[in-house]
Every structure is written in C-alpha cells, then in structure tokens.
Amino acid sequence: MRSKKSFALTLIILTIALLCFIVLASTFGTIRIPALDILKITLNKTSFLDFQPTWPTEHETIIFDVRLPRVIGGALVGAALSTTGVLFQGLLRNPMADPYIIGTSAGAALGATVAMMLPISIAFLSFGIVPIFAFIGALITVLVVYNVARVGSRTPVISMLLAGFAISSLLAATMTLLMSINERLQIQLQQVFKFLMGSISNISWEKLAVVAPLVIIGVLIAQLLARHLNAFSLGEEGAGHLGINTEKEKLIFLGLGSLLTATAVSVSGLVGFVGLIIPHALRLVLGPDNRLLLPSSALAGGIFLIIADLAARTMLAPSELPVGALTAIIGAPFFIYLLRRSKKEYMF
C-alpha cells in the first residue's frame, strides 16, 4: 500500500496545477489578459480585497462572462468524463472502457437532443431539463451495453467494443432521423452540430450553477465507493465474497457514471476518449488503487480538457475548432495503440 503522505501530496499538486491552468488558460484569447490581472479581478469579486483597477473594464467582462465560465466548464467536463472512465473500467474489469466508446455519451446525446426538441426548451434556455433527459438516455444505454457485452462475470474488450459500436450506431441513426424530421432541431442545426462535434463554447454561469454541483457530488460519491470499486476488480462473485451487495452497488456505479456522463454531455456535447486517456496515463504513474486514481483522474481530466479547449479556441483563432474533434484526434490513435499492445491480454 502506498503511503498516506504521497496520496495527499499527489492530490495537492494536482489541485494546484488545476488552479494554475484555470488562470493561465483565461489569459489567452483574442485579447491577452495578464494572469496577475485575472487574479486581482477575481479577488476583487470576493469583496475581501480591493485592488485598484489598472485594466480596462471590458477585461472584467471578458474574464467573467466569457473566459472563466468556459474554462471552469471545461474542467468540470474533463473531471466528469475521467471519473466515469475510472468507474466503468473498474466495474467492467476492462481498462479500455470509456463513456464515449461504450455508447453512454451517445445515449446522453440522444437524450439531450430529445430535450432540445421539446417546446419548453427554447435553444438551451431552460437548461435544467437537458441533463435530466441526457441522464435517462445514458442510463438506458449503459444498462443495455453492459448486459449485451457481459460474458459470465467479465466484459471482454471485443464484446464491449462490438456492443458499444452497435448501440452507438443505433443511437446516432436515431439522432440523424430526429434531426431530419424535427423542425425545431433544424432551426438549431448549427447548435446541434456543435453539440455532436463536442464544444464548450455555449456556457454561462447559469449552466455552471447546475453542472458544478452535479459533478462535484458525483466525484465525491465515487470517492466514497473507491474501496469497493477496488474489490470489484476481483469480479462480481469475488466482490460478493468480500461482503459487497454487488447487484445494488453495480447499479449505483452505472447510475453514477451515467449521471456524470450526462452532465458532461449537457455542457459539451460529445467529447470522446478523455475517460480513456487520463485514467490510463495515471494508472501507469500512480498504480491502480481507485482511492487515489479517482480523485487524481478528476483533477487531471479537468486540466486535460482545459488545455484541449484552449487549443481548440486559439489554434486557428478567430475561428474555433470543436474540442471533441481534438480529443478524438489524440484519443483514437492512443486507443488503437492500447488495443494492439494488449491484444493477447484482453481479447478472449
């Protein structure tokens, strides 16, 4: 067992890094705003401190209304997707599981699309309903994929990929059909398209007020269950012999993963492979103990998506790239590499 000290140290370092990246990423954009100004502007808002403004007032608007919500939103999406990756990998006993690959994201996206069709949700204005529909979509999908892909107490990579692919295709086709027949969606086609490509551009403090508590609560609950997730690496029967009510906890894990995926998808649309890349990389450095892996993945996932989104909005500025395309460009080859390398281990 690794010592408590290095547990704490790892988390402290990652937390500090996350905060630094939040400030750093906010400095970039069409206008460069120095990090020090951002800190001062933020601290002024707390009303404990009062720095003399040496910056134009529109900088405050840019930081507060545009950049900070977006950067924080990115961090939350990354944290939610990485945490889900760890949860699904532990539960399916399969290091290749990822909410995007096994179709949970597609389920959430279909749910969100349906929400957008409803007359009460004009564009994204009544945001609260989107995560609920996304959650229902994600949960149904994950239950279907889980039961289709399982062979005994294991979920082999091959059957998981096939089940995930088949279900995702079905969901994507349904979405295409909906888009071609529903007028409301056609009016918002630009919006829907952005959603399918994965983008964090459409975010506000109102949305964050819904999303942030969900992600934080989800990550904390996952942390409480980390020890039991470790026991699940012995399989359902093995976990049962360690006193775990496996049927109940399995549903909790799947529900929690669906909730986090749905929350992420409601903000960013389909951003893939984050839940694969981050936990994988961290396992190499920190080992597989979920008590450390879960919180580290949440923090590192946040950092990763902040950087990816920064690249997406600055690389070809002023035009923006969909961040989902960027993570897929990094993630898909990584996935193929893992698949090649682990062929013997996981394929049967």
Place this chain on the structure above:
Amino acid sequence: MSSLHINQASFSYDGNGFALKNVDLKIEKGEMVGLLGPNGSGKTTLLKLAGGALKPSGGEIQLDRTNLNHLSKNQIARKVAMVPQYFYMPFSFTVDEVVGLGRTPFIKMLAGEKESDRNAVQHSIEIAGISDFEKRIFNELSGGERQRAILALAMAQEPKLLLLDEPTAHLDINHQVELLELVSKLNSESSVTIVAVMHDLNLASLYFKRLVILKDSSVFADGSPKQVLTESIIQEVYSTPVHVTKHPTTGDPYTIILPKS
C-alpha cells in the same frame, strides 16, 4: 471457527434439472472436509451455496446455526472466505494491495483502515509465506505464488470458515503439497473450519480427515478416507476401474487408476 449445516438443500440453475438435490451435510467447528465427485456432480454449487453466492431453491444453509438468508453479505464475509479456482485480475495491483482487499468487509465507508486491518494483512502475508514478493505486481507471479497470495487474501478476512474450490488445480506437485500443508496448518493452528473441493483422490486422502463424495447432485458417501475411498465406491462414482492400496508411509488409502481396456 464456524459450523456449517446444510439441511435438505436443493439448487437448480435453470429451473429444470437439479445441480443439488436434498443435500444433508453437517460440518462441525474445526473440521477439515474434502468434497469429491465427478465433474458436474454439484461440488462447486455446494461451495457457492455455503458461501452465500447462491441461494438454495429448497432447504436451508446454516452458518453457526443461523440461516444464511438471514445474514447480510457483510455479516457472511466477516466469517466466510472463498478461494476460487481461477482468478483474473485486470489491473496491476501489487500483492499486498490484493491481500488488503480481504479487509473490505471490516472497513466502514467513511473510516479509513485501522491498525488492526494493517496487522491482519501483514499477518496473512507472513503465514502464507509471501513476504518476499509482497511488493511485486500480482499479475506477474507464477501459478504457485498467485495461489498463495489468493489464500492470503482470504486469510486477511480472518475467516472462521474457509471454502476452497480446487485450490491445487493448476499447480505442480510441489506447490500442491505446499498449499495443502498451509491449509492444514490454518485448520490445526488457527482452528479455521475448512471445506475444499478436491480432484486428486490421493491428495485428498493424505490431507483430509473427512471426505464427502457427491454423485448426481446428492451426497453418495461421507466418512474418513478409509471408509470412503474404497474400490467399489470409486468405481461406482467415477465409472473408472481402480485399485486401492495403502500409502506406504501413512497407511491412507491410495488409489491407482487402471486402464479401461
């Protein structure tokens, strides 16, 4: 130590044929019992019922005279540990981390592990003789090392009843003997009640004082190796011609397989 009473227990996997039919078996505190029988005779099913992984469709299983159905999974796990036949570990946990999983039933969700938990893990590692490689990756161990690490995991649960499903199945003779010696020691020194599914009649004869033979989902014979391992019983149960002689040093029954043609 715990007692295990199986009263008229039946089990069916699909509702049609029985995997176990009206099995009566009383295993008292401190016993070390070997379960024998041909493939499909219900040995593993019986073990799963005893561990609470399956619930009997008829009859009842009593652990220390309490019906297993009335105990929570956690209460069972604090008394009963299971060593499976095969064990797939998808992640690169170290050996001591794997053994540490045995403390799961004792650690409350919000509390961390206590001194007693760490001691139990360390103690199991020492008894199982795996201290030399406790920091190695579990998946990189040899078959014999793995089996001892899994036994240490079960022992970290500080079980009163230890169930083993063919613990020697994939081991060479040296490791088979080592493992059974270790299990015997647990039985005699830590007075853990042992129930083990065995395939090898001669190993079973050497290490178990009581053997139970299952045939067609029911108990066919139950007694000491001398009472149970007779030519007529073995030939009837396994449909294989055998010659039973005496072990040259211990005097236990020793089965020699005769070719069928």
